[in-house]
Amino acid sequence: MVVMPEVPLAMGENPDAEVLAEGIRSGDRRAMGRAITLIESRRPDHQYQALELLDMLLPDTGNAVRIGVSGAPGVGKSTFIEAVGVGLTAAGHRVAVLAVDPSSSRSGGSILGDKTRMNDLSRDPAAFIRPSPSGGTLGGVARRTREAMLVCEAAGFDVIIVETVGVGQSETAVADMVDTSLLLIAPGGGDELQGIKRGIVETADIVFVNKTDGDLASQAKAVAAEYAAALRLLRPATKSWVPRIQTCSALENTGIGNVWRTIEAHRRALRTSGALGRRREAQARHWMWNEISESLIASLREEPATAALIPELERDVSAGRTTPGAAAKRLLGAFRAVGDGGR
């Protein structure tokens, strides 16, 4: 089966983690789908199973090239990812496409990881596409995507692409789980390339100027050159890598082979300097602390005594009626009072 539907877990069903792990290691897509559904579930028993499962799979992870792709709506992300993905599977790779989209909802679905926008790739037996986990905080969505990435790696996928729209801090969250961050931009009507927003350039290792086809081609190349100069000026990068800007047209399939070559060049540079290993270690530690913070804050929001206080305190703090420090102390006091009541 090459289309990967969401596989719901029936109430009270607790798939044996060991069986699931074996299925995943053999590349069974149903097993992958069930595992990712477990990971995304908010049920405590599922969360426990997910932890168990990931613990078993951990030794089988880490062997993929992890790539982030950010870009504003309209720059052509789906077409780009499909073009790159199809080229990679043709070359013998197994490609997973995941997404971080905190705005997605269960009913609405996300425009990211949308199979209908990547028809060829979604029918490709060597590809696996999964939409963003739905809703919740960016931190929660990103963590579940990162765990889904581990499942894909254990299943033998050697290229993982994580897509994001780049709203808010999502491109930073994605940069924090991948080895190479790509930014996709496209010519707009004027000087400014569509898709550049404050901070998004911050994380990009490689910038691809898409839609350099037809009438906009020469304009796109000119602006790409300006951006290249700007990036080199403003981003004295790590010693191993200077951010690069390149042009392509996903639609006309030009410059797409170059995408992988450039990603490989980045990876070689990171490996050579030892930065790849260090980066992944730092990312893992950072995720641990993210998780700790998220869990603690989630507890605050869930615990009735403290949840009731939050909107009131935020209003008081915004209006300057109370200091942030006093508000924090009040909330934490209520939180600890709950803990001391015994459970």
Place this chain on the structure above:
Amino acid sequence: MVVMPEVPLAMGENPDAEVLAEGIRSGDRRAMGRAITLIESRRPDHQYQALELLDMLLPDTGNAVRIGVSGAPGVGKSTFIEAVGVGLTAAGHRVAVLAVDPSSSRSGGSILGDKTRMNDLSRDPAAFIRPSPSGGTLGGVARRTREAMLVCEAAGFDVIIVETVGVGQSETAVADMVDTSLLLIAPGGGDELQGIKRGIVETADIVFVNKTDGDLASQAKAVAAEYAAALRLLRPATKSWVPRIQTCSALENTGIGNVWRTIEAHRRALRTSGALGRRREAQARHWMWNEISESLIASLREEPATAALIPELERDVSAGRTTPGAAAKRLLGAFRAVGDGGR
């Protein structure tokens, strides 16, 4: 008295918060110094007094122009701040200079907010200079500086300058407590202006190219023009403001009057669009959540049961022996077990 020494609090001494508040409102520097020492103290009774005090002062705060100044060591921050400060006091303003430097220690002192580097300003009766709170996390240092800023505002200082070296995330922390963020850079030996590092351009509303004097003047102007073009390209700012780059020489006192005029222009733009109020409200809420996270994580690090676990878990996570999620759960489990043991 115009030199502001650190005023130590004797053991067991609990200054009456109301008396202190009155002293501050009347502009008494000793009172200001005692208040800030209270704020910086780690003693629980002092922390309680500090909260009480800030609560009393809150209605008297918010009336200053809050400016952040970031720049790498060597760009001339002290000379720049002094030149700007002296100009402002001459024009009738009262200027406080604070600093965020997590690397500072009680014995070593910080190079920031160092009065010996701002001789004229430190002797100016209309100025108040205080070194960075020492050590601890960036979050802790930044919070204490923000609270010191409130004390200065309650004391009638209408311009607050918060200085930072811009290492790590400190320029972001400072941007999160001020209205206008300045970045100071200076010509180095080659193409790259000294002082630009990854991410630091992210927060700057205005960039000043210092040391445009002598031989380096024309080179500095040329590079400044390139940076201006780059910033405009890469930072499609809020509708209210496009980041500006300007040249100056703090040493020769050229372009310094322009610094304040540009800050005022930024402020006008923010006020006109309503962004200033919104920014401050969002900052206040953000500080509340920062404080909550910091406190919770501090508890984790202090509680013996959990503190002992942390280095081990970080090692396991870095080495890929355990997932970040499992490590977080283990740590939080130990933390909650402590809470349930009753206090």
